[in-house]
Amino acid sequence: MVYEFIENRFVPINGIIANNRGFLYGDGFFETMLILNGRPTFWRERLLRISGTLSYLKITLNVSFNDLYQALTSVAGNEISTFQRARLSFIRSGAGKYRPEVNECDIFLQLESVDEIQFSGSPIKNFDMGKLKIPSDVAGNFKLIGKHYQVLAALEAEERNVDDLVLLNNKDEICETISGNIFALKDGQFITPNLSSGCLNGVIRNVLLENNLCIEDSMSLTDIQNSEALFSTNSISGITQLVKNGTKTVGADIVEDLKTKLNQLLLNSTLDLRGSQP
Known part of the structure; x- marks a missing residue:
């Protein structure tokens, strides 16, 4: 409607x-x-x-x-x-x-x-690295009407028979996934790319940062390859684990714990009557 x-x-x-x-x-x-x-x-x-x-x-x-x-x-x-x-x-x-x-x-x-919405357990998507590169531009931080990079990335994922792609920017830094922010578990700490990468200034990303559940830093392909777990976030699906060939990673249980914390924050946010003003 x-x-x-x-x-x-x-x-x-x-x-x-x-x-x-x-x-x-x-x-x-x-x-x-x-x-x-x-x-x-x-x-x-x-x-x-x-x-x-x-x-x-x-x-x-x-x-x-x-x-x-x-x-x-x-x-x-x-x-x-x-x-x-x-x-x-x-x-x-x-x-x-x-x-x-x-x-x-x-x-x-x-x-x-x-x-x-799946409140217990995380959805799982098979992913690969995308060939399309995102500009490392401040415009990428906003949800502007023109989303042709994401449309082309979604078509690429369909052609390659995977659920999602991890996208690099034009500096070969990790940027985001097709429809959300990306996080990697490294040495027991979740990291997500800086906004300078051109990634979306995602709401769930900001909630996790504000509650000290992750940190932001520049991310490289090596961080993806060596991560203990990968997941993406967006406002509808929350946390989605990213895997290769359907195989859960060693840090999958830690991601599940994080999802439980996020779900509680989500429920609390609907009860926050201060929410009518920023």
């Missing part, structure tokens, strides 16, 4: 209009989140990323975060499903070509039910 934010509420529409600036110029960004029992998970962390992306794109938000939260929970709370996937799209309004006429934005919501 697709909704547009109009007068402080989300109103059902037939679809996102094709002649908006997001369609014409990729002039906007999106935020994907898991909705649990009608409430968005890690809302405070998402608002920090939304605020940063608005600033980067020089887009003005003409609604309070509190009103946005209330509108989102009002719609999501009417759904029967416990687990939902929500995508908020922020598209610069108005006409113009490369130079926009205004800097306000239109907000769209796409909401769909998802299968019950």
